[in-house]
Amino acid sequence: MADRVYNFSAGPATLPVDVLEQASKDIVNFKETGIGLIEMSHRSKEFMAVAADTESMLRELMEIPDNYKVLFLQGGASSQFFMIPMNLLGTGKKATYLNTGTWAKKAIKEAKLFGDIDVAYSSEEQTFNRVPLKDDYTIDADSEYLYFVSNNTIYGTQFPSFPETEKDLIADMSSDILSRKIDVSKFGIIFAGAQKNMGPAGVTVVIIRDDLLDKAPANTPTMLNYKTHADKDSMFNTPPCFAIYGVGEVLKWLKQQGGVEAMEARNIAKAGLLYDCIDSSDYYRGHAEVTSRSLMNIPFNLPSADLEAKFIAEAAEVGLMGLKGHRSIGGCRASIYNAFPTEGVEKLIAFMKEFAAANKA
Template identity: 85%
Template sequence: MVDRVYNFSPGPGTLPVEVLQQASKDVLNFKETGIGLIEMSHRSKEFMAVADTTESMLRELMEIPDNYKVLFLQGGASSQFFMIPMNLLGDGKKATYLNTGTWSKKAIKEARLFGDIEVAFSSEEQTFNRVPTQDEYSVDSASEYLYFVSNNTIYGTQFSSFPETDKVLISDMSSDILSRKIDVSKFGLIFAGAQKNMGPAGVTIVIIREDLLDKTPKNTPTMLTYKTHADKGSMFNTPPCFPIYVVGEVLKWLKKKGGIEAIEQINIEKAGLLYDCIDGTEYYRGHAEKASRSLMNISFNLPNADLEAKFIAEATEVGLNGLKGHRSIGGCRASIYNAFPREGVVKLVEFMKKFEADNPA
């Protein structure tokens, strides 16, 4: 961490230092080819090897079954809000959504342009401080799929276990993909923007079961059809080359750390240190209900807005950056994705204890 601050930003989030160091070399001269990575043809054998390695590493780490396609798409995770219903719904078709935060709310708005959308659960009246239990909602028998967001960055909530349904299960995992072991075979489609846990902004990963590729209405634009990209190995048009490369480097780093099971234990420990600090005093108050707490994003408040502003300013001065909470709930938010170092959480906890002692409410 020499000359670097601790970056608690919710996204783009912190990346492994060794990945950044390698990328800085490869941008100038990739593997001694004399060409920088971001200058290189996406159809060159060198970049094709990068893309193949990135996909194979993701398949290995997530244990993705053979009957799933891995797509590297552009347009951000927000483009999936309309691509999913555009490809999987149509006139007279229905889908069920769980509304647990800003990003699910945006997805619901887009989906209503393409089908009949039922919101089976919403915690909006509680300022999205929780996710539902299995018995709090039901999925209409006519629904094509059930959609949910696995982790909510703004409100600091997360599904500790996933919904059970006989319908196609779809999840936005933008802020917790690769942070814990999941069974991909339970899902029809998983998507995630890279900029929180996998790499820089610019590439969105879509993992889609092959049978869903044939459900797309025939009037869907070519570029917005999943099968277009699946059939061409994500090379229908020029892909986001640099982000794909960085994702591959992050996956190599994750494998060296012991893979997803190992990083999950590290994430549990990091979050535990911070939650223990919050729970040990009435000075700090976590936003999420305990049963819905996120391991990735921890939102909390201080006794008043003035203290929160002072807390954020003084934390920044000592190299604890990006702690300002989202405007919708105020307060503070610590995003501690896979690459965020444990020592940064320790430093934050030490600062929180000192700040409380120096600034009584």
Template identity: 75%
Template sequence: MPKRIYNFSAGPATLPYSVLEEAAKDIVNFKDKGIGLIEMSHRSKEFMAVADETEALVRELLEVPENYKVLFLQGGASSQFFMIPMNLLGAGKKATYLNTGTWTRKAIKEAKLFGDIDVAYSSEESSFNRVPEEDEYTVDRSSEYLYLCSNNTIYGTQFAQFPGKGSMLVCDMSSDIFSRSLDISRFGIIFAGAQKNMGPAGVTLVIIREDLLDSTPDNVPTMLRYKTHADKGSMFNTPPTFAIYCVGRVLTWLKEQGGVAAMQQRNEEKAALLYEAVDGNDFYRGHAEKASRSLMNVTFNLPTPELEAEFIAEAAALGFDGLKGHRSIGGCRASIYNAFPKEGIEKLVAFMAEFAAKKG
């Protein structure tokens, strides 16, 4: 096998190497059973133990209160864009959305199919380079929920603090879940695709307050009702077994690292290294306003698109992969999720200094 590169991709993203090694064995021979994990029945006692352990780790690491259900669903996080309003809204009901990037814009489009949607804030005119302060928007008292995306992968912005006013919070945490401590009780629903901080693509984690399970309109299809999956322990139909298993392995690794609080400190240190490199040289320019900067996705530009292309190509040749910015905005982006090693950032920072000295 060639030497492993540094994967700065926004997702699917880098996973702990120890998890990959363990998964490689279990996919062929799970716990010495003579059968691979992905061949096993999802209702076998072996896989049920995997699912139970994974849920228990979610609850432990995030300190999930007892009155919340933990679900493992399919369809990607994008399916939650319609499942949430489909289950929580209906005729005459309103919700408030904060538009801070591509993913909230898509969620707003879907939500308008099911209720009255108030877009209380948008940073679209400034290329989504910031998230709002609380005094920049209001939430109608009649809103069923206030929807936000905690971290925006494309633009490199993040809510450092969650809103403390208005309706129940519903949050897309696909790209920063398990990266920092949070108070689950402030949210009605949290959801996250696995392929950033939890595991491979294929499973979406949903944490939902139990009382919301009974608010679904009668015309919602069985498969799209949260209660359907809560009542069956996420086993209403065959779940993405391998993805759930990998989430459990990653969360075990996270626990061994000291848990979410320890990971938050590590993430802050990693991001500070990279932002210092961006701010310390006029050759680079950060996209996000400083107060809104993400700890997970660092977005920046060089003086010209031509230099950006050259930077990305040279970096890739040195083993720094995935630094090209999203096609909708261009530039450069370094995604440094939980499993991304600090040494990779240190080496990238050294390359950035060399490139700026050579081309600046």
């Protein structure tokens, strides 16, 4: 097998090698059953155990209270943009949204189909280079919930602390779930697509407080009603079996690394190395304001677009892949999720220093 490269892609993102190696065996012959994981029935006792163990491990690592359901859904995190307002709003109901990037903006567009949406904050005019402070917005007293995106992959911003409100907090944590300790009891719903920090693409995890399951209007389609899936333990229809398995294997790996608290310390250290490199140079420039910087996604620019293209091409030649920034802002971006190794960050920093020295005017 060719040497593995360092994968800085924003998602689907790098996974632990141990997980990939185990999956390569289980796809062919799952636990010596003589059948591959992706061909066995989702109703089999073997797969039911996989799903149960995955949920149990997630509950343990995130310290999820008993009055929350864990759902494994399909349709990507983008389907939650409409499922949330479809289940929680209705005629005459209102919700508050914070617009801090592309995914928040998309969620706002969908939510407006189902209720009165108040966009209480937007950093769009600043190219989404920051998240709000608590005094930057007010929440309408009639709002059912406050919706925000905890980490913005494209613009490299992240809420260092979460909004405080008596309203239900709804958070899209697709790109930073399990990267730092959180108090799940502060939220009504947390959801996340797996493909950035939890596993392979194909499953979206929804953590929802029990009382919210009964809020859906009577005309909510069966498959889009959270209660449908909660009542059947995510087995109402055939679930994304391999993706659920993959999440379970990543969770086992995460526990072996010391859990979420240990991973948070590692993430702070990794991001700190790269931000120090950017800040100590007049050649590189970060996109996000310092107080809003993400630990997961670090976009940066060089003196010109031509140099950025050269940087990305030459980095790929030495095994530093996926560094092209999102088309909406260009430049470069290093995504360094939980599974991304510290040595990959160190190699990128060394390359950045060499490139700057060789390409200064």
